[in-house]
Amino acid sequence: xxxxxxxxxxxxxxxxxxxxxxxxxxxxxxxxxxxxxxxxxxxxxxxxxxxxxxxxxxxxxxxxxxxxxxxxxxxxxxxxxxxxxxxxxxxxxxxxxxxxxxxxxxxxxxxxxxxxxxxxxxxxxxxxxxxxxxxxxxxxxxxxxxxxxxxxxxxxxxxxxxxxxxxxxx
Amino acid sequence: xxxxxxxxxxxxxxxxxxxxxxxxxxxxxxxxxxxxxxxxxxxxxxxxxxxxxxxxxxxxxxxxxxxxxxxxxxxxxxxxxxxxxxxxxxxxxxxxxxxxxxxxxxxxxxxxxxxxxxxxxxxx
Numbered sequence: 001x002x003x004x005x006x007x008x009x010x011x012x013x014x015x016x017x018x019x020x021x022x023x024x025x026x027x028x029x030x031x032x033x034x035x036x037x038x039x040x041x042x043x044x045x046x047x048x049x050x051x052x053x054x055x056x057x058x059x060x061x062x063x064x065x066x067x068x069x070x071x072x073x074x075x076x077x078x079x080x081x082x083x084x085x086x087x088x089x090x091x092x093x094x095x096x097x098x099x100x101x102x103x104x105x106x107x108x109x110x111x112x113x114x115x116x117x118x119x120x121x122x123x124x125x126x127x128x129x130x131x132x133x134x135x136x137x138x139x140x141x142x143x144x145x146x147x148x149x150x151x152x153x154x155x156x157x158x159x160x161x162x163x164x165x166x167x168x169x170x
Numbered sequence: 171x172x173x174x175x176x177x178x179x180x181x182x183x184x185x186x187x188x189x190x191x192x193x194x195x196x197x198x199x200x201x202x203x204x205x206x207x208x209x210x211x212x213x214x215x216x217x218x219x220x221x222x223x224x225x226x227x228x229x230x231x232x233x234x235x236x237x238x239x240x241x242x243x244x245x246x247x248x249x250x251x252x253x254x255x256x257x258x259x260x261x262x263x264x265x266x267x268x269x270x271x272x273x274x275x276x277x278x279x280x281x282x283x284x285x286x287x288x289x290x291x292x293x294x
Contacts (some may be wrong), residue, residue, distance in 0.1 A: 017200065017201035017202040017292075018171065018172075018202050019197060019199055020201060021172045021174070021204065022199060024198075024200075039263075040264070040267060043263075043267065044264075044267065046233070047233075047235070047264075049233055050200065050233075051235065051236055054200075056200045057201075072196065088294070100289035105195065116236075116237060116240055117240070118236040118239055118240060118272050119235070119236035119237075121270045122236070122262070122271055122273075123236055123268065123271060123272070126271050127271065134270065137243055
């Protein structure tokens with residue numbers, strides 16, 4: 001069966017944590033209704049987007065700026081989130097961020113975390129299949145994460161597939 | 171600011187030197203409110219420096235971000251370092267899931283009811 005046409009949604013958000021609850025609600029609803037993931041994965045996607053947006057606001061933006069959030073969903077295939085900031089006074093490059101994730105995900109990494117530092121390596125990287133930082137133009141960072149529906153434990157079952165499988169077993 | 175409410179109830183303890191508090195969270199803990207909310211718990215910890223036991227009732231907590239998990243870990247370290255205990259009761263599935271992924275459920279036990287959490291605090 002041919003893939004459905006991707007759904008692209010772009011939201012621009014002021015750099016204020018006040019708006020994050022609305023983005024979480026939107027993500028939960030989008031993931032539940034348009035992707036094929038079950039409720040558990042919808043909540044996980046909600047946490048992923050919250051962490052990405054918060055990082056972009058806190059570390060990648062100056063007050064009064066905006067961040068851009070893109071949702072790309074191909075039902076039954078994958079959901080992708082892209083969060084782009086406009087840069088701050090913190091001199092962090094995409095290479096730094098990709099290295100940080102790689103280090104923290106390593107089995108030999110010795111965890112010495114304080115109150116911060118769990119969002120990206122444990123929640124974002126833990127609950128997605130691809131995480132990639134690139135440098136945005138003219139400045140800032142762009143992070144793209146993707147989660148595939150296929151082979152995800154607990155994905156919503158297609159009724160017709162279930163019926164066919166059951167009939168085949170009989 | 172996202173809505174969150176924290177209520178604190180004293181639980182009767184047979185040992186007066188071991189205060190037990192039931193802390194109920196309602197709403198969502200996110201970047202807009204987590205620092206302010208955490209101050210209430212730090213105040214409680216300061217007021218009860220020894221053998222404090224906290225039962226976190228998460229039955230009405232709908233969301234918690236990574237920073238709130240960081241605070242929870244910090245409270246765990248401070249309280250257990252002074253012969254106290256921390257347990258969680260009635261966490262929703264999505265909350266339990268996020269606590270699992272960061273490994274916090276290996277440190278802090280989760281109980282399906284407040285009664286079971288109280289029993290665990292009082293007997294262990």
